[in-house]
Amino acid sequence: MILTGKAKLAGVMGWPVSHSRSPRLHGFWLERHRIDGAYLPLAVRPEDLSTALRALPKLGFRGCNLTIPHKEAAVPLCDRLTSAAERVGAVNTLVVEEDGTLSGDNSDVFGFSENLKQGAPSWTRGRPACLLGAGGAARALIVALLEEGVPEIRVVNRTLSRAESLAAAFGPKVKPLAWGEWSAALSDCGLLVNATSLGMTGQPALDIELSGLPQDAVVNDIVYSPLETALLAAARARGNPVVDGLGMLLQQARPGFAAWFGVEPQVTEELRTFVLEG
Numbered sequence: 001m002i003l004t005g006k007a008k009l010a011g012v013m014g015w016p017v018s019h020s021r022s023p024r025l026h027g028f029w030l031e032r033h034r035i036d037g038a039y040l041p042l043a044v045r046p047e048d049l050s051t052a053l054r055a056l057p058k059l060g061f062r063g064c065n066l067t068i069p070h071k072e073a074a075v076p077l078c079d080r081l082t083s084a085a086e087r088v089g090a091v092n093t094l095v096v097e098e099d100g101t102l103s104g105d106n107s108d109v110f111g112f113s114e115n116l117k118q119g120a121p122s123w124t125r126g127r128p129a130c131l132l133g134a135g136g137a138a139r140a141l142i143v144a145l146l147e148e149g150v151p152e153i154r155v156v157n158r159t160l161s162r163a164e165s166l167a168a169a170f171g172p173k174v175k176p177l178a179w180g181e182w183s184a185a186l187s188d189c190g191l192l193v194n195a196t197s198l199g200m201t202g203q204p205a206l207d208i209e210l211s212g213l214p215q216d217a218v219v220n221d222i223v224y225s226p227l228e229t230a231l232l233a234a235a236r237a238r239g240n241p242v243v244d245g246l247g248m249l250l251q252q253a254r255p256g257f258a259a260w261f262g263v264e265p266q267v268t269e270e271l272r273t274f275v276l277e278g
């Protein structure tokens with residue numbers, strides 16, 4: 001570890017923040033590239049977010065990541081937003097510019113697309129996609145899928161009104177469907193993505209009938225704990241190509257690291273293993 005008086009500083013703000021894997025992930029890259037810098041966990045209460053963000057330039061920070069519960073609250077606190085952050089309505093990567101102003105980005109959009117491109121290069125964008133969930137992560141996935149040119153996004157959510165709100169926000173390519181309408185949701189799909197918390201360690205199982213899903217459809221679970229979720233195992237067993245969610249977590253970290261520390265980092269098998277072991 002190199003840490004001099006000129007060290008470049010960044011971190012992750014959340015409440016709580018102790019669960020975050022980001023310090024380990026960025027720490028790996030800092031070490032790998034022999035960078036004089038540090039990436040710190042920053043435990044910031046919701047009521048202190050504005051003060052903490054405004055203090056970043058004064059403390060010499062180059063920026064930070066934002067995690068639960070700060071992603072949406074940070075939007076009005078930024079001086080400018082990328083189109084991804086504006087469309088998602090949430091900021092997870094913040095850069096302190098030379099003049100001390102704050103630029104907000106949402107790199108989950110990039111992370112999701114990049115993970116799919118690497119994990120399933122043959123993914124057919126010309127067919128509908130089925131998206132399970134309508135929470136914060138689902139919004140970023142919709143922006144990414146629309147940017148990729150997917151013709152229809154079927155959003156299946158337990159609370160139908162939340163899926164309907166997404167359709168109202170993102171336009172006619174987004175079709176809301178009630179939970180359990182599996183045959184309508186999956187037929188002709190080129191991609192199925194789980195963006196609910198179901199299947200995550202400690203959460204209820206994701207109970208879905210896959211029989212209507214074309215066998216060449218890519219199945220992606222953005223839940224990465226466990227790495228091989230029951231959904232991915234079931235899809236793999238019936239021959240569908242599968243992509244796990246860890247890659248999204250790693251890929252979304254790249255734009256922030258490049259902006260703060262001046263090096264384009266890579267996602268490698270070694271990094272995957274290192275982050276999983278943490």
Ligand code: NAP
Pocket residue numbers: 108111132133134135136137138157158159162195196197198200204222223224245246248249250252
């Ligand atoms: P969120 O905003 O809280 O949304 C949770 C979603 O799960 C909602 O659609 C919710 O449906 C659904 N859900 C929860 N319990 C359910 C149940 N019992 N039955 C059916 N649906 C249920 O969470 P989020 O931020 O979108 O995150 C969702 C998941 O993605 C989490 O597991 C998170 O760890 C993961 N994630 C991964 C990455 C990555 O980099 N790989 C990035 C972001 C998030 P209702 O609307 O009906 O409540």
